[in-house]
Amino acid sequence: MLMEACCRTTDQDTVLDVLRSVEGPFAFVFFDAASSRLVFGRDRLGRRSLLFNQEGGLRLSSIAETTSPAWKEVEADGIYVLDLSTWSRNPEEAFSPRPWYQEDGETILNIGAFNWTLPPPDAAPLTATSPSVMAIREKLTQSLKLRVLDVPTPPAHDASNDTRISVLFSGGLDCTVLARLASDLLPPDQGIDIINVAFENPRLASKVATSVDGVSIYEACPDRITGRKSFAELTAVCPERRWRLIAVDVPYQEVLAHRSQVIALMYPHNTEMDLSIAYALYFAARGIGMAQSHPSAATVEYATPARVLLSGLGADELFGGYVRHPSAFARGGYQSLLEEIKLDVGRLGKRNLGRDDRAMSHWGREVRFPYLDEQFVKWAIESPVWEKCDFGVGEEVTCIEPGKRVLRLLAQELGMTSVAREKKRAIQFGSRTAKMESGKTKGTMLIAP
Known part of the structure; x- marks a missing residue:
């Protein structure tokens, strides 16, 4: 062209x-x-x-x-x-x-016009039968079709293990919904690998024994706990799919051995937060760990053959999933919430995805972002805010928190009631890559050479 x-x-x-x-x-x-x-x-x-x-x-x-x-x-x-x-x-x-594009205050990223409409007094609360829940399933499925279907067989393809898609998997809402919908789309003979990473954090490990009540320091990581719980839900709702949870355990000495490589890949970004996020993505994308096909199955050493990784990034910005979103609503109602969400969506192009791309493509894998599909983003930013995250209706009414409620209701409709209630947790804290040496380290601090 x-x-x-x-x-x-x-x-x-x-x-x-x-x-x-x-x-x-x-x-x-x-x-x-x-x-x-x-x-x-x-x-x-x-x-x-x-x-x-x-x-x-x-x-x-x-x-x-x-x-x-x-x-x-x-x-x-x-x-x-x-x-x-x-x-x-x-x-x-x-x-x-x-x-x-020419910034006009309404159009975001030359994709769509941001919807500033405030909810009417008689706006119905979001439920599983709300049109937006059906719409998000349709739009997200369409985005996934473009990203998971017709993926070529990986190099050194093993016919007994036809796995072309892996999911960066914390067990949280966003990535688990992607895994669940991908299962609806892929041929029945293809497997799906879900990669869950946990780190030995010496600052935290020094406070406890190597294991507590027989649980290793890796199994005690927040993302490992939610990862195993969501893995159990996926295998229960899609028992015919060949799932494989890859538990990637990263000792601190291995972190140190790869430190210079990770710093080189994330450069020119050079803060402690950059490093903690890059560590998690780098080791997850390597795709080597202990795998099991079912929560009760034995674990085996395994390296994923998949060359395509799915990431859940973007859902928090589009659907009000950050802690600052309920704070904005408490401060000034839906108007303040809309202003905060517009800022977040407008910054998507500056979310350091180049850093993440370098950290993961080092291993010869390509990360894809279904929530950042242009048509999906257009639908999300043009939808009324109360049809995505109705902070005006408390959790006590629906039993599901307001942030990303439309996505939570979709998870519930897909049979994943536990996933629908998972709280937001940043990758560096869930995998415990943050503040490895000192609790006083701030994310904005420049890394030491």
Whole structure:
């Protein structure tokens, strides 16, 4: 498409219009020899890594060497055009950023118009039969179809273990719903691996014995507890599916052994929070651990053959799942809640997904984000807020908390009553990668070399 657009015209807007029509994750560098232009950029949600370095010229790469402090993430706000014919004479004028969209206060990420409507006094509370619950199932299923069907067989394919999809699996609401719906779509002979990671945190381990009541420090991790509980629900509601829970246990010494590699991959990000998140994604994407096909089955050493990973990122931003969302509602009702959600959705393109892409693609795997499908995001931001998270109706009425209630009701309809009630927990705390050495460490602190 780019070749055709460049042959047709030299107008930069034509190239931008072509790229605006492309949905899904991408990062690209395109050399237009006819007009002596270099065009590069990332998708509007920043799902793939692209870095640049203007030290002594211009370098573009999906990864960077940490010896140079000049590497930066290419912003996911549009495409960038470099006129090579004038660059040597006037570098600043030769460099022309072209935004994906013109910000008008309503349209978000050039995807859809944010719905500011406040609920009417007689708005019905969300229930399992609400239209939005049926709609989210339809929209999310459509997004998953694009991401899990027709995945090629992995290298060194083993016919006895046809597993092409893995899920980054904390056992929380977002990832478990993805696993459950993916099971409805995949052929019956394909397995689904769900990867659950837990770390030895020396700061916490020093306070307790290696095991408490016979439970290892890994099994005591919050994400491992919820992971096993949700695994049991998945095997109960979809007994015909060949599930495999991969328990990835990461000793602290192994963390130290891989520390320099993880720091290099996440660069130019360099805070303690970046490192704790990158650790969890890096070791999860490696996909090596102790696996079992059923909660009562024996465990065996296992490495997932799947090359596609599913991530539940994006649901919290779209459906009011963060702790700050009920705080915003308490502060100023639905108006404050809407303002907070719009800020979160508008920042999706700056969510450091390039960092995450580098950490996981190191192992030759591709992460896909069903909640960040453009059509799904469009539906979510254009839907009325009370049809997604009705904070005006307390938990005591529905027995399900208001945050992400539409997704919780879907989980309940899918037969997962325990998953529907799971609380939100950040990956670095659930897997215990946060504050490994000192409880006084702050996420914004720069990492020590």
